[in-house]
Amino acid sequence: MLRHTTTLQRILLSVLGGAIAIGITFFLSGSNNQLLALATAYAITILGLSFLTGWSGQISLGHSGFMAIGGYVTALWLQHFSSTPMVLTLILATAAAAVGGVIMGLPATKLRGPYLAGMTLAFAVALPQLPESLGPWAGGSQGIPLQTPTAPHWFANVVGGGPLAIIATNYQYDAIVGILVCTVAFFIVSNLFASKTGRAMRLVRDNDVAAELVGLNLPRTRTLAFAISAGLSGLGGAVFAYMNGTVSPASFPYVLSISLVTYMVLGGMGTLQGAVYGGLLAVYATQITNWISNTVGIDPNSNFGLNFQNILFGGLLIVTMITAPRGLAGLIHLLKGLVQKQMSKQRQ
Amino acid sequence: MNGFLTNRILSDVLYGITNGVTIGLVALCLVLIWRSTHILNFAQGPMAMFVTYIGLTQMDHGLGFWPAALICMVVGFLFSGLTERLIVRPLYNKAEINPIVVMVGFFTVLEAVATAIWTNIPRYPVAPFSSINFQAGGSPTALSPLAVFQIVLAVGAMALVTVLFNYTKLGLQLRASALAPEVAKLLGVRVNRLLTLGWSIAGVVGAVAAVVVAINPSGMSPSMMDGIFILGFVAAAIGGLESPLGALVAGVSMGILMQFINDYWNSNYADLVAVLILIVVLMVRPQGLFTKNTARRV
Numbered sequence: 309m310l311r312h313t314t315t316l317q318r319i320l321l322s323v324l325g326g327a328i329a330i331g332i333t334f335f336l337s338g339s340n341n342q343l344l345a346l347a348t349a350y351a352i353t354i355l356g357l358s359f360l361t362g363w364s365g366q367i368s369l370g371h372s373g374f375m376a377i378g379g380y381v382t383a384l385w386l387q388h389f390s391s392t393p394m395v396l397t398l399i400l401a402t403a404a405a406a407v408g409g410v411i412m413g414l415p416a417t418k419l420r421g422p423y424l425a426g427m428t429l430a431f432a433v434a435l436p437q438l439p440e441s442l443g444p445w446a447g448g449s450q451g452i453p454l455q456t457p458t459a460p461h462w463f464a465n466v467v468g469g470g471p472l473a474i475i476a477t478n479y480q481y482d483a484i485v486g487i488l489v490c491t492v493a494f495f496i497v498s499n500l501f502a503s504k505t506g507r508a509m510r511l512v513r514d515n516d517v518a519a520e521l522v523g524l525n526l527p528r529t530r531t532l533a534f535a536i537s538a539g540l541s542g543l544g545g546a547v548f549a550y551m552n553g554t555v556s557p558a559s560f561p562y563v564l565s566i567s568l569v570t571y572m573v574l575g576g577m578g579t580l581q582g583a584v585y586g587g588l589l590a591v592y593a594t595q596i597t598n599w600i601s602n603t604v605g606i607d608p609n610s611n612f613g614l615n616f617q618n619i620l621f622g623g624l625l626i627v628t629m630i631t632a633p634r635g636l637a638g639l640i641h642l643l644k645g646l647v648q649k650q651m652s653k654q655r656q
Numbered sequence: 657m658n659g660f661l662t663n664r665i666l667s668d669v670l671y672g673i674t675n676g677v678t679i680g681l682v683a684l685c686l687v688l689i690w691r692s693t694h695i696l697n698f699a700q701g702p703m704a705m706f707v708t709y710i711g712l713t714q715m716d717h718g719l720g721f722w723p724a725a726l727i728c729m730v731v732g733f734l735f736s737g738l739t740e741r742l743i744v745r746p747l748y749n750k751a752e753i754n755p756i757v758v759m760v761g762f763f764t765v766l767e768a769v770a771t772a773i774w775t776n777i778p779r780y781p782v783a784p785f786s787s788i789n790f791q792a793g794g795s796p797t798a799l800s801p802l803a804v805f806q807i808v809l810a811v812g813a814m815a816l817v818t819v820l821f822n823y824t825k826l827g828l829q830l831r832a833s834a835l836a837p838e839v840a841k842l843l844g845v846r847v848n849r850l851l852t853l854g855w856s857i858a859g860v861v862g863a864v865a866a867v868v869v870a871i872n873p874s875g876m877s878p879s880m881m882d883g884i885f886i887l888g889f890v891a892a893a894i895g896g897l898e899s900p901l902g903a904l905v906a907g908v909s910m911g912i913l914m915q916f917i918n919d920y921w922n923s924n925y926a927d928l929v930a931v932l933i934l935i936v937v938l939m940v941r942p943q944g945l946f947t948k949n950t951a952r953r954v
Contacts, residue, residue: 440924
């Protein structure tokens, strides 16, 4: 996909993508910008998961745990050093989650798929139980509040809208901050993908015997992939903390790990676009479900209606994985190919 | 003597064994499916939960405990075999993450469907055994008739599986088609049918495990197998995923250890300790504690 691009092209593409996304925020309502801000957090996390699954062939059912590490490090740090610039806090949260990734990744070097999936799932189940017992500093089951980024005066002046629109302005500002972080994360991963390390990871995924024969250090490559992936999820968790305004054990239940895998697969695993679609799906899943419920005529307050979202997306996950494992990104790619074929036919 | 029977440490061991046999049963299920098809069944818990709901809710319609439990096992047999046929079979020879993802999807769907049908308000199916602990010299011991029944049921199921696999012709065929499907096929074993049967047997064992969980005083709910599935996986992985005996021993040990952590430390740390033990065991012996050393490809 981005394998044959130069660094300059990747910079231009990232800037363009980020600029378009920021442009879109000017046309969205406050509540949609609020969702978009959260979507950037999920997109970064899913990018991390996708990086691991699509590009190194391992799977994790525990990325909600790494999100939790990133989110809690952010909230705890800001509680004590509230004036720290956001960039520094984000770097700190990423590093902390990456360290967690190295620890979890150590046995992963000797293991294949199912063991790693089960172990990471157990990790995601175990982690949210801790804050309640760690003492008051960890916030207990209530969680820890923090200050969401507020729009500076110059931004409010540019956007305008007067004092009544201040909440909507703040949401738009949050969405733009999220998009900027997202753009940087996607740019870094696209570079990684094109680098020597990225090629090594793909070779390990496709043929580990060949990888070993050409002199690659398998354990190190696998651990590195896991650490990078966990670090990205930590970054996603940190952005989530900023945008959500609070972190608690309920923000990162283990079923979130399962949802992350679902949205990653539906979006299209192993692709950059797929992670964007996945992040958007994560925040709009409820609205999509409600829309379908209304169209089909399911009572949203009935027992079935209340569980329809999980039935729908779980079912979609099974069907997608069996019939079209490349997800939405693959589907769009296919449609684009068909349209181009039609157009070239018409030209003739 | 009475003091010994109500001693705190002995009580913890007994409570631990009661929970441990269930963990061992879940681990056994995972091992059975892993040995026959090399798939780790992440939907094991919800599958067992689902068939148990189908069976034990019949008690609401006046059916006794025993016939209801029998329905659980029959439905478990059919449901698990059907799952293999319809959902799992398209995934053989695919990348190893595909079955993991599909079974995770199945997990989500089953829990959601169960909640849609039966709600997540706990139900309390009553087994014909008292959950009041035996008394020793005026103070309670750690065992109740119900606990003894749970242990007997679990150990009985394990013994039957062992006899089936090791001492019957069918067991031989099952092992052959798992170990060397091509050779087994040449020798006239209907391998595909036996893979389905392997899943079905695991489905029955799963149903037994879920019935044992459901008749606990804490009752049954759609997510009742989630926590125990995690411990079951840890036990199966420590045992090496290949060894039924390893699953049993690791499961009971886990149960006892968890009980000690609950009693002397803090139950919120129990799962984390389990994960840490798993990490250490897998780093020292990636093939598990109970599997013979085999040459690894890489």
